Amino acid sequence: MQEHRLPDLSGVTGEVRMRLAPSPSGPLHVGHSRMAILNDEYVRRYGGKLFLRIEDTNPANIDLDAYHLIPEDLEWLEVKVHEIVVQSKRMSVYYKEAKKLIERGSMYICECDQPVFKNYKLHSEACPHRDRSPEENLDKFEKMISGGFSKGTVSAVVKTDLNHPNPSIRDWIAFRVKEETHPLTGKTYFAYPMMNFSVAVDDHYLDLTHVIRGKDNLSNTEKQSYVFQYMGWKKPHYYHYGLVHIPGTILKTSIIKKGIRDGTYSGWSDIRLGTLLTMKRRGYRPETFRKYWVASGMREIDSEFSWEIFNSINREIIDPGARRLWFVPNPVQLKIEGGIDLKSSAPFHPGNPALGDRTYNLGSDPDIFIPEKDWAYIQENERFRLKDLCNVIRTHTGIRYSDNSHDDLKKVKIVQWSPSGSSDFKVEKPDGAVDTGKIEPLFSGVKGVSQFERYGYVNIDPEKNVGYFLH
RNA sequence: GCUCCGAUAGUGUAGUCCGGCCAAGCAUACCGGCCUUUCAAGCCGGCGACCCGGGUCCAAAUCCCGGUCGGAGCACCA
Numbered sequence: 001m002q003e004h005r006l007p008d009l010s011g012v013t014g015e016v017r018m019r020l021a022p023s024p025s026g027p028l029h030v031g032h033s034r035m036a037i038l039n040d041e042y043v044r045r046y047g048g049k050l051f052l053r054i055e056d057t058n059p060a061n062i063d064l065d066a067y068h069l070i071p072e073d074l075e076w077l078e079v080k081v082h083e084i085v086v087q088s089k090r091m092s093v094y095y096k097e098a099k100k101l102i103e104r105g106s107m108y109i110c111e112c113d114q115p116v117f118k119n120y121k122l123h124s125e126a127c128p129h130r131d132r133s134p135e136e137n138l139d140k141f142e143k144m145i146s147g148g149f150s151k152g153t154v155s156a157v158v159k160t161d162l163n164h165p166n167p168s169i170r171d172w173i174a175f176r177v178k179e180e181t182h183p184l185t186g187k188t189y190f191a192y193p194m195m196n197f198s199v200a201v202d203d204h205y206l207d208l209t210h211v212i213r214g215k216d217n218l219s220n221t222e223k224q225s226y227v228f229q230y231m232g233w234k235k236p237h238y239y240h241y242g243l244v245h246i247p248g249t250i251l252k253t254s255i256i257k258k259g260i261r262d263g264t265y266s267g268w269s270d271i272r273l274g275t276l277l278t279m280k281r282r283g284y285r286p287e288t289f290r291k292y293w294v295a296s297g298m299r300e301i302d303s304e305f306s307w308e309i310f311n312s313i314n315r316e317i318i319d320p321g322a323r324r325l326w327f328v329p330n331p332v333q334l335k336i337e338g339g340i341d342l343k344s345s346a347p348f349h350p351g352n353p354a355l356g357d358r359t360y361n362l363g364s365d366p367d368i369f370i371p372e373k374d375w376a377y378i379q380e381n382e383r384f385r386l387k388d389l390c391n392v393i394r395t396h397t398g399i400r401y402s403d404n405s406h407d408d409l410k411k412v413k414i415v416q417w418s419p420s421g422s423s424d425f426k427v428e429k430p431d432g433a434v435d436t437g438k439i440e441p442l443f444s445g446v447k448g449v450s451q452f453e454r455y456g457y458v459n460i461d462p463e464k465n466v467g468y469f470l471h
Numbered sequence: 472g473c474u475c476c477g478a479u480a481g482u483g484u485a486g487u488c489c490g491g492c493c494a495a496g497c498a499u500a501c502c503g504g505c506c507u508u509u510c511a512a513g514c515c516g517g518c519g520a521c522c523c524g525g526g527u528c529c530a531a532a533u534c535c536c537g538g539u540c541g542g543a544g545c546a547c548c549a
Contacts, residue, residue: 022549055549123528155547168546176547195549218475219544300476302542307482309499320514351512387508409508453509
């Protein structure tokens with residue numbers, strides 16, 4: 001893989017200060033890894049600080065485990081976080097800044113019903129509360145944050161431009177009342193900031209120089225810029241990368257959570273999911289994520305995630321250490337007739353002799369296993385090779401030893417096999433399928449990712465006679 | 472519908488800001504060959520792209536306009 005290099009950031013005057021801002025709804029998945037890697041790459045390039053800011057201002061959408069799972073995921077990804085900031089611990093800051101905005105006449109308290117307010121905006125009209133005095137707004141805001149309003153009856157709104165072509169940017173909501181218990185702060189707060197408000201305030205307080213995020217935030221950037229403008233704050237440089245569609249895996253936290261609850265999935269690292277936990281379990285390496293996302297760059301084009309390329313990067317990393325093993329899915333048991341004493345010796349890695357060999361003395365007329373799938377295509381009287389063992393001929397009833405010539409290896413079908421003392425082994429695949437079969441006895445000394453010959457790379461869990469299919 | 476963004480081979484990208492070194496580089500996939508006791512890895516070779524139409528210019532993948540297609544956002548999620 002060619003070494004790609006991310007473009008330089010503009011406006012760098014020394015060290016940079018950047019952030020990762022996930023919401024704690026669950027652990028990170030492949031999609032999240034992009035923003036983490038991209039930000040980390042730049043902080044490494046220029047030096048500076050990378051903040052992990054946990055955006056937990058919506059108590060309805062928080063998973064307590066995420067508070068530790070996210071930092072763990074990042075650590076695994078080798079993303080260096082310098083400081084963790086939790087938004088729910090900064091509520092007083094948001095309140096303080098909101099009051100400033102109110103005093104300046106840039107924020108008001110609206111008591112319209114939701115659909116009514118929406119309708120005003122749609123028609124570029126001011127709602128009846130828009131021109132209240134700062135004093136009245138301040139009173140209402142105090143009442144709001146001290147629990148004097150119930151959910152849905154009130155909101156704090158940032159004044160923007162009622163004639164803005166994008167209706168969502170016209171007078172956007174900055175605070176609303178939430179009655180759910182917050183997993184961290186409990187019932188302490190009644191009014192929570194909306195993402196666009198807390199993000200603007202924190203990006204300023206953290207003195208960020210650059211913000212890199214997905215282009216789904218394009219209109220958020222515009223909303224947030226009003227706060228920067230009213231406060232006279234200096235804006236960071238923004239970059240928005242295109243959206244990536246990641247095919248063939250399950251990423252949506254809400255779906256995963258539901259699946260875990262109803263027993264569809266075994267947990268956050270269920271083999272079918274696209275969480276980092278799952279990918280780690282399957283044997284993907286953190287360097288793979290880094291290389292892939294750096295190669296993908298930062299352009300605003302939407303793209304399709306390529307498992308093909310991702311896997312190829314990963315293969316390059318893991319192959320040198322991946323021991324070759326014989327795994328026989330759906331085994332057929334056969335006796336090699338002919339009365340010949342048979343012995344097999346094969347390297348754990350043909351390109352890396354240092355990893356040693358595995359040797360089996362089979363004796364004469366041994367029983368072995370071969371894949372049913374291969375057996376089905378072998379004709380009677382056909383001669384084929386058991387890899388690293390000998391050539392055999394299919395007879396009317398089974399197989400018979402033929403010879404051990406290496407002369408026509410290119411012409412003859414070569415099949416993997418495993419000796420009669422093999423263990424039962426299961427491979428769980430990302431599509432939910434499970435292959436059961438036999439694995440050669442010496443697998444027990446092998447840890448981590450190995451290559452099952454003619455099958456694929458598998459991450460072995462030595463405790464359980466189970467492997468997780470990698471690619 | 473409205474607002475915004477984008478468009479380079481099957482896929483992922485480099486180049487686009489500051490037009491010429493791009494008859495377009497790389498990776499992956501695919502095809503062929505070599506090597507190899509794997510449908511793994513490696514080596515060599517090959518196939519394959521600037522969305523369309525105008526304009527500016529000596530010169531356009533690169534700048535401008537129009538179109539087409541794709542994507543995102545759309546208001547008490549982050």
